[in-house]
Amino acid sequence: MGFLDIKKATKSYGAMQVLHETNISVEEGEFLVLVGPSGCGKSTLLNMIAGLEEVTSGEIAIRNQRMNEVRPADRNIAMVFQSYALYPNMNVAQNIAFGLEMHGVPKPKRDEAVRDVAELLQITQLLTRKPGQLSGGQRQRVAMGRALVRDPDVFLFDEPLSNLDAKLRVDMRTEIKKLHQKLGTTIVYVTHDQIEALTLSTRIAVMFGGHVQQLGTPKEIYDNPANMFVAGFMGSPSMNLFQAKIAVANGVPQAEFSLESGQIGVLPIVDPSVASHAGRSVILGIRPEAITDLDGADRNSKAIHTVKANVEITEPAGSDTFVVSAFGGTEITGRFRADVDVKPGDVFPFAVNMEKAVLFDPETEQRI
């Protein structure tokens, strides 16, 4: 039993099911991020928690109380919308106070609460302005203020940063994180930006096609993706996924894959139980930072193996250089130190940290 429980919840529009049976239990003070590509049902799930969409079957509970039939206003939640949804006819102070007014809080108390929140968000000098006279970042703050002032059990955010420019987005991300650490309120946050998900969350639910693909801490999701979708979606540049065959040499399982040069690349696999898959085709998943130059490889790893391969392209990115080659017929990207002397056309030893490698079944796309 958590603080916010989503139990076997589903959502259908007519015959079309947009959210399949979902179970998530959120602890008090957690920062849960729902992440996934467009149309995967994130907003739908969030709106079901808010009470803006009906739950087709299953249950939403907050503090062990069934919420399905409770009006949004009585759930003690607050929500920040993607478009901010500030009331255009009211000034900032009235916008922030509106929720309190509707809940019958007397005027002096409202004013005090608005002052406190404005101070916290540093928008005191904006209180008398209309939303039309604010910049995007300021509107975003006001929208947050409107949510904060209610002191709710759960905060719901639906892509609150997606309308901001890149720089402001990073700043506001930090501020939201700070705010969460300061207030300790439970937050459910929707985004399609995997970086936002990884940096903000205490737990992530990766969604795709109306299913929760994986629920776990950022580290679990990043290091141990449950399937190829999660592996490919989380991380930037995304995880290299290429075809390989399992063979056993001297009792040690190894992955074999073709290289551009016509030779066979060989990488021993750390987990000995993989030997039982000998002869089978698998998808090998290795993150770009686990494929690097030999001197840049992780010194604590006991499973660094090199593969000599053709360099197709190099992409210097300041702090690192991304080096593209092809393993198993698929383009792969390695993350090399910036000052390594590597040019397109070279045959270069790629150092692979096999401790970080994961295997997927090519048919089911699930983890082996």
Place this chain on the structure above:
Amino acid sequence: MAGGASDTVVRTGRTSRFVIYTILTVFCIYYLLPLYVMVVNSLKPLDEIRGGGMLSLPQAWTLAPWSSAWSTAQIGVEATGLRPYFLNSILMVVPAVVISTLLGALNGYVLTKWRFRGDTIIFGLMLFGCFIPFQMVLIPMARMLGLMGLAGTVPGLVFVHLVYGIGFSTLYFRNYYAQFPTELVRAAMIDGAGFFKIFQRIMLPSSGPIAVVCIIWQFTNIWNDFLFGASFADFDSQPMTVALNNLVSSSTGVKEYNVHFAGAIMAALPTLLVYVVAGRFFVRGLMAGSVKG
């Protein structure tokens, strides 16, 4: 229009500009001429008009035709002037416009933000109602008014115009509110506002431009209506338009053209006034800043 040459795309030469302005001026005069004739002749004694020269300015300026049209002229059988009928029209048009606009706003709000099964059908029927010819409903409506005990009264006329007006006002507000961000309504719901609170505090304050359009439209139509007024009103509840007709057609003996002109201008003034006054509030951009961008 306003702005002139600075925002025209094509640069026009001196001669072509001259030609354009000449044509515009001619048309302008052509359209304003009737008004001029009405005003000028309403300020002349009758024998000046009879003596010909409709276009000439009055030699002896007089307001007598105006006061006669307003308070003493023969309307039908009684010599009351247009005053009581003007009052009837006001009593009819104000409630009809206010109520049909409010109901239109409420309908538009429900049809866009509180959708329900069959809402498009209901809206379709209302739209259909806009385009039913007036003549077709005359007899059923007379029967309805009789049953409701409103036959031959000003409230009866208000009711008729209300029924006809709601279709249009709903159409206006529905299309306007369709553009209104639904997230605002959802935010207000989470803030704890109910159905009417959202309407009153969020929707209505943002409805200025469309309300003005709706009011101008309704006011003009209802004020200028003749058919319903002639069909459903008694002598003492006739609107201005019907009274004006009676003034022009019923005078025994001499036709007092100057009085008729004055009466016609009186009948047209309120709509003009509404255009001038309401048009000033026709401000766009009230929605700016509620959502991104």
